[in-house]
Amino acid sequence: MGTTQLETVPEPKYWHLRTVLSEALDSEFTVGEVLPNERELAARFGVARATLRQALEQLELEGRLHRRRGVGTTVAPPRVAVEVGPEGTAWPGPDDDTWQATGSDLSAPPAAVATALALPRGTAVHVVRRSRVSHGQPVAAELLYVPETSVPDLPASDTPSGAARARAVLRELQHLDLTARNRSVELGSARADDAKQLDRLPGAPVLVVTTHFTTPARIAALSVATYRADTCRLTFGESGRVEIAEGVG
Amino acid sequence: MGTTQLETVPEPKYWHLRTVLSEALDSEFTVGEVLPNERELAARFGVARATLRQALEQLELEGRLHRRRGVGTTVAPPRVAVEVGPEGTAWPGPDDDTWQATGSDLSAPPAAVATALALPRGTAVHVVRRSRVSHGQPVAAELLYVPETSVPDLPASDTPSGAARARAVLRELQHLDLTARNRSVELGSARADDAKQLDRLPGAPVLVVTTHFTTPARIAALSVATYRADTCRLTFGESGRVEIAEGVG
DNA sequence: GAGTGGTCTAGACCACGGT
């Protein structure tokens, strides 16, 4: 009878740990500070290392921690606000300040892309690779798919691939009366090449932003941009100025 | 000398497994089909169950699988396109078809919310809880924070909390000339209450959509909506019609 | 080479859904 509500719902250990660590981060650590190593933390909390790691993974997913092999675990700065809409920064012009073209070639896109562009499977398109940097850190890798019919006046290039070719394609695109439509965001995991470009391991969580660029007549290009989910907050309003996060205080 | 490129970069097992399983899902399984259980799959691939689970977690993160304790692992349908912008569905009116008010009270918001609303810490605000359903499945849980000054004419209620009170607050909000601004999307993990509402476990990955609603004069309300990251694709264009995903074929 | 996080193993037990 005298049961005084003893642990109605026994929370998983890793979840409780996450909470405890989260509060410790708020009150006892500063941005950039290095945490004790995993083996020590596990011992200190009396759990197996795997359990401790499960808690750290959560916090990394939430953008609170930054873990690097061979280095250690550090307290992450607040997420960077990255403007992706409505029609602003992601615009496919040659190097603005945020996007930098890294390469381009002419090849067959994935089947799903061909479908979206209403092209027969296996049709080659221009594939432009760009990378986005913010505050000195790489935040996004983009693949821009441009059907040949969208850039009929592209000059024959002596460099079959590379940044120069990419810029040439982007210049041609600017001649079109483009409208960005059907932007969508979903969670994904970084493929090996994206991961390398974003300085992460394969499988790292990313936010995939898909954008259709249309002319009045047809779909002129398709952009698939993968943003680091741990460090980025994607903003769509007219400014990303208003801050929500603020490490308590 | 005669080294013929033997595994230049030994891929992690779980990543390779993810790829193999992903291809198997494309070619040998149909949506809704139940996979063999984890112990069997692990044995079949000759790996420990933990490793197999790491691969399954990746696929679940990518929205390819659906795992339920006590039931099994099934092939997930393609992600649902959920419209969240620019000014459409997420509008805080009383029950439209997509949002359903579930409750409301007057209480002090988290410090970060108070800051964003430019209120002194500890100031009580109306907190309206809503839930969003799509295709019969819960996809989002929202907390809408409304300062008392935004709804001065709210009638005194005999029900101090509950759906009726929530609808009353939402009705009052409609009297204002609201504009949605500074919408942002970031990755988060579901807190215990959100998780329950979304039929997931605590810590499940979610897409957190933060929206500021402003009048010409000031910030009138703040919405924090958490969407299931595994089942949703958030769309911002004028329609979510154009499909990108299509299980190869 | 020393120290870090990343991967992997082989087991155990628990919580939940259906029968």
Add this chain to the structure above:
DNA sequence: CCGTGGTCTAGACCACTCG
């Protein structure tokens, strides 16, 4: 009740960074 996925353990070894 049984079978499922979820949690947890105690170890081992690997890949990486840095002094």
